Amino acid sequence: MQTPVDPTSTAAWAELTKLHGGFTPDLKGAFASDPERAARFTFDAADLHVDLSKNFLDDEVLAALVKLADEVNIPGLREAMFTGEHINVTEDRAVLHTALRLPMAEELTVDGQDVVADVHEVLDKIYAWAEQIRSGEWKGVTGKPITTVVNIGIGGSDLGPVMVYEALKPYKTGPDARFISNIDPNDCAEKVADLDPEQTLFIVASKTFTTLETLTNARMARDWLLGKLQESGAIDGSDEQAKAAIAKHFVAVSTALDKVEAFGIDPNNAFGFWNWVGGRYSVSSAVGTAVIVAIGKENWQDFLAGMHAMDLHFRETEAERNVPLLMGLLNVWYTNFFKAESHAVLPYAQYLHRFAAYLQQLTMESNGKSVRWDGTPVTTGTGEIFWGEPGTNGQHAFYQLIHQGTKLIPADFIAVANPAHATKDGEVDVHELFLSNFFAQTAALAFGKTADEVRAEGTAEHIVPARVFAGNKPTTSIMAPALTPAVVGQLIALYEHITFVQGIVWGIDSFDQWGVELGKQLAMKIAPAVQGDEEAKKQQDASTQALIDYYLAKREK
Numbered sequence: 244m245q246t247p248v249d250p251t252s253t254a255a256w257a258e259l260t261k262l263h264g265g266f267t268p269d270l271k272g273a274f275a276s277d278p279e280r281a282a283r284f285t286f287d288a289a290d291l292h293v294d295l296s297k298n299f300l301d302d303e304v305l306a307a308l309v310k311l312a313d314e315v316n317i318p319g320l321r322e323a324m325f326t327g328e329h330i331n332v333t334e335d336r337a338v339l340h341t342a343l344r345l346p347m348a349e350e351l352t353v354d355g356q357d358v359v360a361d362v363h364e365v366l367d368k369i370y371a372w373a374e375q376i377r378s379g380e381w382k383g384v385t386g387k388p389i390t391t392v393v394n395i396g397i398g399g400s401d402l403g404p405v406m407v408y409e410a411l412k413p414y415k416t417g418p419d420a421r422f423i424s425n426i427d428p429n430d431c432a433e434k435v436a437d438l439d440p441e442q443t444l445f446i447v448a449s450k451t452f453t454t455l456e457t458l459t460n461a462r463m464a465r466d467w468l469l470g471k472l473q474e475s476g477a478i479d480g481s482d483e484q485a486k487a488a489i490a491k492h493f494v495a496v497s498t499a500l501d502k503v504e505a506f507g508i509d510p511n512n513a514f515g516f517w518n519w520v521g522g523r524y525s526v527s528s529a530v531g532t533a534v535i536v537a538i539g540k541e542n543w544q545d546f547l548a549g550m551h552a553m554d555l556h557f558r559e560t561e562a563e564r565n566v567p568l569l570m571g572l573l574n575v576w577y578t579n580f581f582k583a584e585s586h587a588v589l590p591y592a593q594y595l596h597r598f599a600a601y602l603q604q605l606t607m608e609s610n611g612k613s614v615r616w617d618g619t620p621v622t623t624g625t626g627e628i629f630w631g632e633p634g635t636n637g638q639h640a641f642y643q644l645i646h647q648g649t650k651l652i653p654a655d656f657i658a659v660a661n662p663a664h665a666t667k668d669g670e671v672d673v674h675e676l677f678l679s680n681f682f683a684q685t686a687a688l689a690f691g692k693t694a695d696e697v698r699a700e701g702t703a704e705h706i707v708p709a710r711v712f713a714g715n716k717p718t719t720s721i722m723a724p725a726l727t728p729a730v731v732g733q734l735i736a737l738y739e740h741i742t743f744v745q746g747i748v749w750g751i752d753s754f755d756q757w758g759v760e761l762g763k764q765l766a767m768k769i770a771p772a773v774q775g776d777e778e779a780k781k782q783q784d785a786s787t788q789a790l791i792d793y794y795l796a797k798r799e800k
């Protein structure tokens with residue numbers, strides 16, 4: 244892997260610095276002086292229709308951003324990713340989530356292995372098994388069909404599947420899915436509380452199969468299942484019957500099939516993936532098994548095809564029309580030149596209510612780094628803070644700050660033309676009412692409201708300043724015909740590639756996550772102190788000791 248280019252040393256960076264120096268955002272003026280602006284800065288990527296025109300963008304900025312992409316070698320490193328070079332330097336791994344959605348007819352040999360054949364072998368295994376669950380052919384230990392699958396996982400082994408399951412609820416034709424992630428025992432307790440153990444199946448999803456939260460929850464789920472089955476007399480207390488019950492009520496998803504077996508799950512009931520799939524990039528791998536059970540093979544194939552369509556767009560489209568590339572570069576423009584700290588993602592689609600949470604791991608675990616892939620310090624700010632809620636809920640919560648606060652918060656608005664439920668309120672099409680908000684918000688953010696406009700409404704003079712909207716708040720509007728499996732796949736792949744683009748500009752390894760290790764290690768060190776070990780407690784700082792003392796004094800066991 245070549246040494247990262249310092250972006251600040253490029254000619255494009257110097258041009259962007261100069262452009263920024265002379266840049267006074269004036270979206271109203273930009274639209275007034277160029278009737279073609281909306282058309283010129285709107286691009287299609289697969290089924291996504293992406294309007295970048297309400298961004299701080301003009302021809303010169305666009306040209307300089309595209310030049311920056313070339314100077315930091317995004318084209319070369321993008322090809323390195325797609326062809327399986329070890330661009331995850333600190334873990335010495337290929338980064339091949341794009342191979343998870345390659346059609347069967349393709350071939351991609353990486354480290355001597357045709358990964359496409361491997362991917363489709365696992366997919367076929369999952370499809371066949373999921374069909375058994377969906378048809379009721381697979382029976383629980385007492386002979387009843389499965390009505391609920393419970394995914395136990397955390398991070399990438401949870402956020403992706405739960406987001407997609409929620410997004411594709413209208414496509415659900417199979418059993419319900421639930422998701423347990425937090426080691427807070429209340430999560431597991433609540434999720435299983437009303438379930439019938441005879442008709443519940445757990446999917447333990449963990450890339451490494453070592454994650455404390457997931458293995459603890461899996462053990463709790465196993466105890467719950469066996470306890471309930473014994474209580475009802477469905478099984479006796481023998482190891483043999485416990486094993487038979489686990490075989491019918493537990494499967495696993497992991498890259499570590501040996502550890503799956505050690506946990507007590509039959510490796511025949513496990514679906515594998517590979518270390519070239521990063522946790523937060525794993526939703527299109529076997530990690531999506533709970534969703535496949537819920538929506539079925541055809542819908543999942545459409546989802547993968549959608550991702551693949553976006554992969555092709557990113558790999559093959561010229562820079563000036565390449566949506567993930569341009570969106571990633573715009574994020575760099577805002578982060579490094581306008582010093583924007585955060586980025587809102589605002590889906591006008593209730594089904595995408597977990598999208599921002601999913602994106603937080605994707606973007607922040609990927610690009611929240613301060614050293615580059617050669618170990619040297621970064622030369623620029625990195626990692627935006629992603630956040631958001633679906634519209635219109637967010638409008639009644641935090642939009643005030645975006646509209647009239649002092650911070651610049653670029654925002655992505657997402658909406659679809661056709662709702663899953665076309666509902667009317669009397670004569671009014673409620674979806675149209677909903678989307679009117681979507682259209683109104685980006686216009687209000689871009690163009691604001693002047694003091695004269697406020698006065699013209701008859702507002703008392705002393706109130707006028709409070710009712711003025713400065714405008715010039717940049718937004719990107721992403722629209723699609725409907726929230727189909729393909730479109731959800733395209734949205735995910737879009738943001739995966741945006742994340743890649745930013746990571747390359749900043750010179751960081753977007754595919755490792757060493758920053759989450761320290762907390763994990765410390766939690767294990769502190770555990771004995773929390774359990775009452777005085778010596779272990781003394782190793783802690785004064786504040787932590789006092790907090791543990793408070794806990795020990797208050798805890799009723």
Ligand SMILES: O=P(O)(O)OC[C@H]1O[C@](O)(CO)[C@@H](O)[C@@H]1O
Pocket residue numbers: 397398399400448449450451452453454457522523608756759
């Ligand atoms: O799938 P695993 O190995 O249980 O890991 C879960 C998550 O933990 C992390 O390693 C750290 O948070 C994530 O990257 C990953 O998605």
